[in-house]
Amino acid sequence: xxxxxxxxxxxxxxxxxxxxxxxxxxxxxxxxxxxxxxxxxxxxxxxxxxxxxxxxxxxxxxxxxxxxxxxxxxxxxxxxxxxxxxxxxxxxxxxxxxxxxxxxxxxxxxxxxxxxxxxxxxxxxxxxxxxxxxxxxxxxxxxxxxxxxxxxxxxxxxxxxxxxxxxxxxxxxxxxxxxxxxxxxxxxx
Amino acid sequence: xxxxxxxxxxxxxxxxxxxxxxxxxxxxxxxxxxxxxxxxxxxxxxxxxxxxxxxxxxxxxxxxxxxxxxxxxxxxxxxxxxxxxxxxxxxxxxxxxxxxxxxxxxxxxxxxxxxxxxxxxxxxxxxxxxxxxxxxxxxxxxxxxxxxxxxxxxxxxxxxxxxxxxxxxxxxxxxxxxxxxxxxxxxxxxxxxxxxxxxxxxxxxxxxxxxxxxxxxxxxxxxxxxxxxxxxxxxxxxxxxxxxxxxx
Numbered sequence: 001x002x003x004x005x006x007x008x009x010x011x012x013x014x015x016x017x018x019x020x021x022x023x024x025x026x027x028x029x030x031x032x033x034x035x036x037x038x039x040x041x042x043x044x045x046x047x048x049x050x051x052x053x054x055x056x057x058x059x060x061x062x063x064x065x066x067x068x069x070x071x072x073x074x075x076x077x078x079x080x081x082x083x084x085x086x087x088x089x090x091x092x093x094x095x096x097x098x099x100x101x102x103x104x105x106x107x108x109x110x111x112x113x114x115x116x117x118x119x120x121x122x123x124x125x126x127x128x129x130x131x132x133x134x135x136x137x138x139x140x141x142x143x144x145x146x147x148x149x150x151x152x153x154x155x156x157x158x159x160x161x162x163x164x165x166x167x168x169x170x171x172x173x174x175x176x177x178x179x180x181x182x183x184x185x186x187x188x189x
Numbered sequence: 190x191x192x193x194x195x196x197x198x199x200x201x202x203x204x205x206x207x208x209x210x211x212x213x214x215x216x217x218x219x220x221x222x223x224x225x226x227x228x229x230x231x232x233x234x235x236x237x238x239x240x241x242x243x244x245x246x247x248x249x250x251x252x253x254x255x256x257x258x259x260x261x262x263x264x265x266x267x268x269x270x271x272x273x274x275x276x277x278x279x280x281x282x283x284x285x286x287x288x289x290x291x292x293x294x295x296x297x298x299x300x301x302x303x304x305x306x307x308x309x310x311x312x313x314x315x316x317x318x319x320x321x322x323x324x325x326x327x328x329x330x331x332x333x334x335x336x337x338x339x340x341x342x343x344x345x346x347x348x349x350x351x352x353x354x355x356x357x358x359x360x361x362x363x364x365x366x367x368x369x370x371x372x373x374x375x376x377x378x379x380x381x382x383x384x385x386x387x388x389x390x391x392x393x394x395x396x397x398x399x400x401x402x403x404x405x406x407x408x409x410x411x412x413x414x415x416x417x418x419x420x421x422x423x424x425x426x427x428x429x430x431x432x433x434x435x436x437x
Contacts, residue, residue: 039235059251149196171192
């Protein structure tokens, strides 16, 4: 779990990375790569592909450190954003390919591809349990929407299509769910 | 913003939010920052997976190929931004804050030292200007008496002049062509009145051998029989003891 002091240190590290400091980059990598890789593995379901995306994302963070804006995201949040964005691109590319190959249904296609493999290595059961614990505060429909967006990389419209729900309903479920999570997950300081 | 932080926006929604953020909106930026933190919390529900050594090696190779770069503008503002962030947080990292305070204190000390140097130069310039103005008033005073001093054996090319304001009984002395002395020595100006030498003050010469001395109190102008400059021990003496270099 990150703290605000960690966050400040991260911001200083980002400053050094922007000046081309490899040691600072290595520190950021050691701090955050395991968590980001965990998320990517959960999203993509394959360790090798997750590592590829992690490499691309950290290289992008190195290249674009100068454009990082601490007012909009924490360094870890920014790296996570870049990483998830790249993972989402891959997932959407898979979906497009799946559609071209006339998979049975859109939902089945992406569900089939993102199911974790190598469950022993990735401890999928334990992970699912932890996710579930953190999200138990939410009604099922809100939790499902947030999981689909965060872990499967689906957009509003894709979630609406996958769940066969109106777009407006999906949007409001995500908004309400995130607000509720904010109250539950962000500790009071 | 929560949906944007989740990556759930696409199409027109995504473009609209990005355009809005690019135009600059403090409130939405704050909301986005909070939403990003929520997304981080969601990420923390996943079991961390240590990257392989192979991945580390690949990253190192890729970084080796990249060129060094210049410091971007935001880094220079990072300290200010960090402080602004701190202000919005209840939990302060005292160590980091102290570093910032130390840096700003060092900057302030340096600035104060430079300011003191400039102030000193300004004071010197003001003093010089005041002395020149005073000398100008003496030289141009009605009935001012001018006396020319000639160089003697030790300093044959030296010259001097005194101007005495007869009413204020003050004088200004100028000299040129005087050699620099050692630290243990000084030039001393005298006027002889009623047969007695009276010290008018000591002076040093500039690099070009020139000197100026203001004399606040002299004898009555008609009583002054002679002006002279001698070389004396540093600090001056009550009665002349050293070699005379100018007389008139």
